[in-house]
Amino acid sequence: MDVMTLSTLSDLSGLAVLDHLDRSVSIPVIDGLQAQGDLIVVPHRLLAGAVTTGPWTRSQPVSMDGVELLRSAAGGNPHSLLSEEGTCMWSTPVSDTRGLALGILDTDVVAYLIHPEHGATGIAPGCYVIGRQRERGPATGLGPQLVAD
Numbered sequence: 001m002d003v004m005t006l007s008t009l010s011d012l013s014g015l016a017v018l019d020h021l022d023r024s025v026s027i028p029v030i031d032g033l034q035a036q037g038d039l040i041v042v043p044h045r046l047l048a049g050a051v052t053t054g055p056w057t058r059s060q061p062v063s064m065d066g067v068e069l070l071r072s073a074a075g076g077n078p079h080s081l082l083s084e085e086g087t088c089m090w091s092t093p094v095s096d097t098r099g100l101a102l103g104i105l106d107t108d109v110v111a112y113l114i115h116p117e118h119g120a121t122g123i124a125p126g127c128y129v130i131g132r133q134r135e136r137g138p139a140t141g142l143g144p145q146l147v148a149d
Contacts, residue, residue: 003026004026004027004110004112004120004122005023005024005025005026005027006021006022006023006024006025006027006119006120007023007024009027009082009112009114009120010023010114012064012082013064013065013066013080013082013114014065015066015080015082015114015116016116017114017115017116017117017119017120018116018117021119025119027112027119027120027121027122028121028122029110029122029123029124030121030122030123030124031043031123031124031125031126034121034123035133036079036113036115036118036121037079037115037117037118038070038079038132038133039069039070039079039102039113039130039131039132039133040100040130040131040132040133041105041113041121041123041128041129041130042128042129042130042131043126043127043128043129044104044126044127044128044129045127047096047101047129049097050096050097050098051094051095051096051097051098051101051104051129051131052094052095053091053094053095053104054094054095056093057091057092057093057094058091058092059089059090059091060089060090060091061085061086061088061089061090062081062082062083062088062089062090062105062107062111063082063083063084063085064082064083064084064085065082066080066081066082066114067080067081067082067090068080069081069090069102069103069113069130070102070132077115077116077117078115078116079113079114079115080113080114080115081105081111081112081113081130082111082112082113082114083107083109083110083111083112084109087107087108087109088105088106088107088108088109088111089105089106089107090103090104090105091103091104091105091106092104094129096129096131098131100131100132100133100134101129101130101131102130102131102132103129103130104127104128104129104130105123105127105128105129105130106126106127106128107123107125107126107127107128108125109125110122110123110124110125111123113130
């Protein structure tokens with residue numbers, strides 16, 4: 001399928017999105033940095049020295065049933081990773097000198113991140129680190145903090 005709409009992805013996965021989202025929109029496919037709420041997707045080549053696998057890392061295939069990557073703050077809505085069966089692997093846990101990576105995505109086809117409030121984004125074929133986002137602390141002088149979605 002060349003163009004995936006939010007409606008089609010939601011129907012294929014069984015994962016619902018909230019009514020305020022336009023389900024007829026085409027999902028953009030990006031091969032670089034992208035963010036969705038409190039998650040960030042970074043091409044692995046940009047973090048190869050910081051994010052690595054180890055003997056404890058386990059890989060699992062990703063399908064349209066989805067792999068829950070992160071549940072929003074206070075146990076809210078999940079960010080889920082979806083892909084065609086047999087074309088995408090999710091590996092976790094990983095070592096990250098920054099302490100932000102949730103895992104490494106290696107996909108031969110477009111993979112999708114879907115979230116009930118944010119809709120979906122497409123991830124072009126390749127290898128990516130998916131992790132938490134960090135933001136500067138408030139003007140009170142607190143250091144960087146994780147983005148809370």
